[in-house]
Amino acid sequence: MNRRSFLRANGIAAGSMIAYSALGSTASVLGNMAKDQKKKIRYAMVGCGHRGTGTWGKEVVKGGYKDVVEFVGFCDTNPGRLKFALRETQTDCPVFSDFDEMIKQTRPDVIMITTPDGTHDHFIIKTLEAGVDVITEKPMTTDENKCQAIIDAQNRTGRKVTVTFNYRYSPHRAKIYELLRSGEIGDITSVDFNWYLDVYHGADYFRRWHGYRKNSGSLLVHKATHHFDLLNWWIASEPKEVFAYGALEVYGKNGPFRGKNCRSCSHKSDCQFYFDVTKDKRLMDLYVENEHHDGYFRDGCVYREDIDIFDKMAVQIKYMNDVQVSYSLTTYSPYEGYRIAFNGTKGRLEAWIKERQPWEELENDDVLQLTTSFGKTRLIRVSPKPGEHGGGDPLLIERVFKGGTDTLRQEAGVREGAMSILIGIAARNSIDTGKPVKIESLTSLKPKESTII
Ligand SMILES: NC(=O)c1ccc[n+]([C@@H]2O[C@H](COP(=O)([O-])OP(=O)(O)OC[C@H]3O[C@@H](n4cnc5c(N)ncnc54)[C@H](O)[C@@H]3O)[C@@H](O)[C@H]2O)c1
Incomplete structure (x- = not known):
């Protein structure tokens, strides 16, 4: 029985956030609220920049969710971007520079948090304390103390936090999840995972607020939270220990x-x-x-002397179920994409997903290769869906606002948000100290051997 049918079978009102949160479920409750209460979700947003006005603004309108969602307030420290947000969403809701005032005046059901990463904790905790549910962009936050404060606030208030891991929704990644669960390669024993950001996209992180640890937690948190979350989900276990190297050598x-x-x-x-x-x-x-x-420049110099994040990173992760991962992130590659291989007791599943390259790519599909030991190899072609992030964003938006059965366990809350950033935070601490870091030393969360109930 999945969580949704559990709710139905046990007669728990879908709008009963405390009951629902206690089950650890996430996004689809918003869809239930709209259906069951026949009223629109009162949706407010803090952070009206690229992601807020785009994916969580314009795309919500374009995707036809205006019958489910009502924009009730926007908040940003930049008044120009507040005007931009109203234009992009064709909305005339009130706008605020003061977050507390927005909560007080608009009484939202949920607040979307799309400010820079280092500020998420502040808004998540204030929202929970006001008795309102949270949807936050990844990474949930940037260090272990802020992470603990979010865990405590959720426990205290019983409200619901959804972390929007859009990468879980791209069709080829969902296919990888299914193939791993099918058992065809046996038990996963180790994973080789290399992510390449190219000289355009990679450089862009060094132009913007992301270039400072205090804002982004470094790319081990800001960017790699996606990758570590995918690993946690695919491996279906939680991280135990991390060791890492990193340096800043180009930017x-x-x-x-x-x-x-x-x-x-x-x-x-x-x-x-x-x-x-x-x-x-x-x-x-x-x-x-x-x-x-x-005074914020979108085209800041990538050579600013005070940039304090790494541009190359190598991380070793040991999981509670003994899977070992070798991960690397490079930010000045001539092409963009990733290579991944899952080594199992009965075979290997691998992929080289190219996102941009200076050569003509003949294959439009994402291609996975599954090889059984002493056996055969086969190619599995998965067509990307339209939309950002390989079609992941529209599927995530649909799940958030309309619900659906979470067959592939793609929804994520505080625990999943924490487990992904804690790998990046542990890696950062390991680089700083030269020592391995145990995940259980960072917060009150005790990592689990299996995440499949
Ligand atoms: N899931 C994804 O694929 C994805 C993609 C892009 C960004 N993101 C995430 O979305 C978030 C926003 O990123 P972005 O690229 O839109 O950044 P951005 O710089 O374009 O937007 C941030 C906005 O927050 C506002 N802001 C800053 N501090 C504030 C404060 N204290 N109070 C109110 N407003 C404040 C800024 O004025 C700006 O309008 C980040 O957490 C980022 O990691 C996720």
Whole structure:
């Protein structure tokens, strides 16, 4: 029996958040609320930047969810982006610079948190304390103390937190999950996982707020939270111990010259990382038009001397069920994508997923290769769905607002949000100290051997 049918069978009102949260379930309760109470979900948002106004704003409107969701308030420290959010969502809801005021005046059912990562804890805890449910963008937060404070706040309030791990929803990743559960490669014993961000997308993290640990927790948290969450989900266990290396060797202080931002830079013609933001209308409207409010440059210099995150990272993870993982993240690769291989007692499942490359790619599908030991190999082709992140975003939005049976365990709450960031936080601490870090030393959560009930 899945959680949804458990609710039905036990006559627990779908809108009863405390009962539902106690079961650890996540997103689809919002869909139930709309259906059962025949009223729209009162939905407020803090952080009206790229992700907030796009995926959780315009795409919600475009996806036809306006009969389920009512935008009741937007909050941002930048008044220009608040205006942009209203335009993008064709909404005229009230806007706020003060988060407490937004909660007080709009009485939302749920608040979407799409501010920079290092601020999530502040908004998650305030929302829970106000008796309101949370949907937060990944990473849930950026360090172990903030993580513990979120765990405590959820325990105290019994409210529900959904962490939006869109990567779980891409069709080829769901297929990997199914193939691993089928047992064809036997028990998973180890995983080789290498993620390559290219010189365009990778560099972009060093242009923006992400370049500072205090904002992003480093890319071991901001970016790798996606990858560690996929591992936790695919392996169906929780991490036990982490050891890591990392360094900053290309961006930041390593550059031969630097400026404040690309538009004002005297090295435009010499710099391979020169980025002309004026060619992108959305970025102009969202950031450049609003620079005068907060001084934030979307085209910041990738060679700023105070950048304090790593640009190459290697992490070893040991899981509670003894699976060993070798993971790496490179941020200046000539092409973008990832390679993964699951080694099992009866075979191997692998993939090289190319997201952008300077050669013509003939294959449109994502191709998985499954080879059984002493046996045969077969290719499994999975067509990406339309939409961002290999079609993951529209499927996630649908799950959040309309519900559905969580057959593949794609929904995620505080525990899943914590287990993914704790690997990145442990890795960061390990790089700083040169020592392995036990996950159980970071928060009150005790990692489990199996996450399948
Ligand atoms: N799941 C994904 O694939 C995905 C993709 C992109 C971003 N994200 C996540 O979404 C979040 C937002 O990222 P983004 O790219 O939209 O960033 P962004 O810089 O475009 O937007 C952040 C917004 O928050 C506002 N803000 C900053 N501090 C604030 C505060 N204290 N109070 C109110 N507003 C504040 C800024 O003015 C800005 O409008 C991040 O947590 C990021 O990790 C997730």
